[in-house]
Amino acid sequence: MIFKPRYFFGETFSTLRRNFLMFFTAVSTVAITLFIVGFFFILVYDIQSILTSVKSQVELAVYLKDNTTEEFKNYLENEIKSWEEVEKVTYISKEQALEKFKKENEGSEILKEIQGNPLPASFEIRLKSPEKVEQVALRFMTKEGTYIEGIDEVIYGQNYVQKLFSITAIAGTVAFLIIIMLLLAAIVLIFNTIRLSIHARRKEIEVMKLVGATNWFVRIPFIFEGLFEGFAGSIISVIMLYFLSNYLLIRGEKAIIDTLHVKDLAILGPNNVILYIYAGLVILGCLIGLFSSNFALKRYIGV
Amino acid sequence: MNMIEFRNVTKIYEDKTVALKNINLTIKKGEFVFIVGPSGSGKSTIIKLLIKEIPVTSGAIFIAGRNICNLKASKVPLLRRNIGSVFQDFKLLPNKTAFENVAFALEVIGKPTYAIKVQVPQVLKLVGLEHKMNSYPHQLSAGEQQRVSIARAFVNRPPILLADEPTGNLDPVTSEGIMKLLSRINLIGTTVAMATHDKNIVNSMRRRVIELEDGEIIRDQKRGVYGF
Numbered sequence: 001m002i003f004k005p006r007y008f009f010g011e012t013f014s015t016l017r018r019n020f021l022m023f024f025t026a027v028s029t030v031a032i033t034l035f036i037v038g039f040f041f042i043l044v045y046d047i048q049s050i051l052t053s054v055k056s057q058v059e060l061a062v063y064l065k066d067n068t069t070e071e072f073k074n075y076l077e078n079e080i081k082s083w084e085e086v087e088k089v090t091y092i093s094k095e096q097a098l099e100k101f102k103k104e105n106e107g108s109e110i111l112k113e114i115q116g117n118p119l120p121a122s123f124e125i126r127l128k129s130p131e132k133v134e135q136v137a138l139r140f141m142t143k144e145g146t147y148i149e150g151i152d153e154v155i156y157g158q159n160y161v162q163k164l165f166s167i168t169a170i171a172g173t174v175a176f177l178i179i180i181m182l183l184l185a186a187i188v189l190i191f192n193t194i195r196l197s198i199h200a201r202r203k204e205i206e207v208m209k210l211v212g213a214t215n216w217f218v219r220i221p222f223i224f225e226g227l228f229e230g231f232a233g234s235i236i237s238v239i240m241l242y243f244l245s246n247y248l249l250i251r252g253e254k255a256i257i258d259t260l261h262v263k264d265l266a267i268l269g270p271n272n273v274i275l276y277i278y279a280g281l282v283i284l285g286c287l288i289g290l291f292s293s294n295f296a297l298k299r300y301i302g303v
Numbered sequence: 304m305n306m307i308e309f310r311n312v313t314k315i316y317e318d319k320t321v322a323l324k325n326i327n328l329t330i331k332k333g334e335f336v337f338i339v340g341p342s343g344s345g346k347s348t349i350i351k352l353l354i355k356e357i358p359v360t361s362g363a364i365f366i367a368g369r370n371i372c373n374l375k376a377s378k379v380p381l382l383r384r385n386i387g388s389v390f391q392d393f394k395l396l397p398n399k400t401a402f403e404n405v406a407f408a409l410e411v412i413g414k415p416t417y418a419i420k421v422q423v424p425q426v427l428k429l430v431g432l433e434h435k436m437n438s439y440p441h442q443l444s445a446g447e448q449q450r451v452s453i454a455r456a457f458v459n460r461p462p463i464l465l466a467d468e469p470t471g472n473l474d475p476v477t478s479e480g481i482m483k484l485l486s487r488i489n490l491i492g493t494t495v496a497m498a499t500h501d502k503n504i505v506n507s508m509r510r511r512v513i514e515l516e517d518g519e520i521i522r523d524q525k526r527g528v529y530g531f
Contacts, residue, residue: 007410207394210354211455212383213411215376 008220019197023229026193030233030289031240033186034281038241040182041277042249044175045266046256051168053262058130058161060137062123063152066094072150073121080125085136088126094119120152131165183284190233191292194226198296222293230289234282241281245274305365306332306463306494307353312362314348314518322348324518325362330496332462335489337505338498339529340515346498348518350467353496354386355379367462384412387456387464387493391471393448395440401427401451402436408455426458427451430484446477450484457488464488466497470504478504505529 062080064073073091080089092100097119105111127133133156140147140154147154198205208218245267253268266273307330314323323345330336338346351357352364355371363370371382395404402423409419427433430450440448449469456464466485470478482504489495499505505512505528512527513520 203394204396207396207407208411209380210383210388210394211408211411211459212380212385214380217411217413 008224019200022193022197022200023225026190026197026229027233027236029189029193030186030230030285031236033182033189034234034237034285035240037179037182037186037284038237038277038281039244040175040179041280042241042245042266042274044179045273046253046262047171047175049264049266049269050256050260050262051164051171053260053264054164055130055168058127058133058157058164060123060125060127060133060154060156062125062140062154063120064122065150065152066120068121068150076150077123080123083136083139085127085129085132086125087128090124092122092124094121097121130161133161187288187292190230190288191296194222194229194289194292195296197225198222198293219294219297222297223290226289226293227286228289230285230287230292231282233289234285237285238278238281241278304332304367305329306334306367307496308365309349310363310365312352312364313360314345314352314357315360322518323352326518326520328513328520328523330494332494333489333492335486335495335508335510336497337508337510337512337527338496338515339500339505339512341500344515345518346500346515347467349515350388350465350496350498353463353465354383354388380412384459385461385463387453387459387461389449389453389456389464389466389469391468393440393445393452393472395448395452395455397440400437400439401432401443401454404440404451405455405458408458412459422458423454426454429457429487430454444477446473446480449473449477449481453481453484453488457493461493463494463496466495466499468499468501469497470499470501475503479507482508502529 062076064076077089077091080086094117098117101119102111125136127136137154137156140151142148205218250267253265256262256265257268263269264271264273266277307328309326309328312323312326313321315321326345326349338349340346348357352359353366353371355374359372363372365371366382366386374382396407399407405423405426406419409422414422424433424436427436430453432447432450432454435443435447438447440451443451449472453469464485469485470481473481478501485495485497486508509526509528512522512524512529514522514524
């Protein structure tokens with residue numbers, strides 16, 4: 001086949017001119033669906049960040065009895081450190097606990113009431129995966145359900161931790177499903193629009209095949225068209241998303257940072273997630289345009 | 304030399320319709336052949352098999368000595384460039400002028416622009432439409448539209464021209480003009496096969512007639528007429 005760029009580009013753009021309505025429909029479909037996908041992605045990312053940050057605050061506090069020996073404390077510390085779930089163990093002695101307590105309650109009446117040091121020494125344990133908190137807590141228990149010798153109490157928010165984990169798990173699944181559904185809807189919509197524009201020109205394709213145009217020759221203008229529509233639509237969606245995030249979403253994220261101290265957010269976070277979303281949308285738009293036109297051609301006119 | 308040869312060709316469509324039953328037939332280079340028979344006798348199937356629009360069920364078809372049944376899909380366009388086809392419904396593109404419709408056939412097979420500019424007016428002159436090059440199909444009469452479609456089929460000077468009921472939509476006088484044109488193309492050396500059930504045309508031309516009925520050849524006659 002002789003490659004004739006002037007023919008292909010000319011053919012692509014002259015059909016874009018002729019079928020402006022078709023072109024407009026395809027581009028706006030791509031733009032709107034990708035915009036919604038992008039918007040949801042930002043939302044989902046931020047919600048996941050908040051949930052992850054809340055989860056990472058889940059810790060175990062293991063309070064020791066006052067009569068425990070230094071050897072027991074060292075033994076226990078080494079034992080805890082050897083568990084693979086554990087990320088970090090901090091020992092807080094009775095004195096440090098009192099210091100901390102005094103600092104936190106400076107100026108309060110309570111301090112005057114305290115005599116001696118009623119606070120216990122403790123281990124604060126941070127886990128690599130907070131979901132395992134219950135498993136780890138159980139290691140401080142005997143089979144009979146009491147704490148092992150030398151341990152007064154283990155606290156890890158028994159009541160809310162399980163709920164939090166089930167909520168994050170559900171939220172994650174739902175978000176994933178919504179994004180998948182939106183993507184599917186986008187693909188189906190874009191595919192149908194491109195298919196219609198191909199259908200509108202089936203006569204032209206029939207003639208081309210009749211006079212011996214190679215399949216590639218028939219396909220290339222349509223593939224260019226699909227690619228161009230996907231590209232143009234995704235660029236428009238990125239522009240819309242840019243304005244939405246810079247004038248609206250950014251305020252929400254500021255509030256989240258101020259109140260919840262969550263760092264890894266889509267727009268304001270240190271990872272520039274928003275740029276990846278923009279790039280992803282453009283790539284996605286081009287791919288959808290490319291594959292929709294390719295598939296529609298194969299499926300509906302067999303070229 | 305045999306231009307077209309059917310060897311034991313059977314065609315059964317997906318819905319189990321038997322269109323052709325064990326057909327054997329040869330058409331020599333430069334021949335003009337009518338394929339006649341009632342609707343559904345298999346005339347159009349022969350045309351479609353020749354341009355490989357549909358595959359054969361069994362048997363083999365040779366064009367210029369080459370078996371086209373085992374032709375790779377990528378080679379089918381090359382086959383079609385050597386076979387001009389004309390149809391009852393013209394298959395012209397409504398948004399292109401007569402010139403552009405013919406030029407399109409050359410563009411899509413990658414002919415350079417300067418060749419197109421020379422060849423298209425030549426062939427439009429051959430079909431007698433040099434003065435209507437810039438008319439759109441809806442501005443042309445049915446006969447003129449069929450001339451454009453013949454020009455398109457012939458512009459690439461294919462050795463074979465197939466015509467499937469080319470006069471089916473035309474009145475007798477216009478049909479006669481189209482037949483003269485096809486005869487001229489045949490005289491240049493092109494092998495022409497034309498499916499038709501137009502009695503008058505077949506009788507007036509006195510060319511070879513192959514008659515089909517229910518997918519079988521019931522008559523193959525040199526210088527024949529439509530009926531016995």
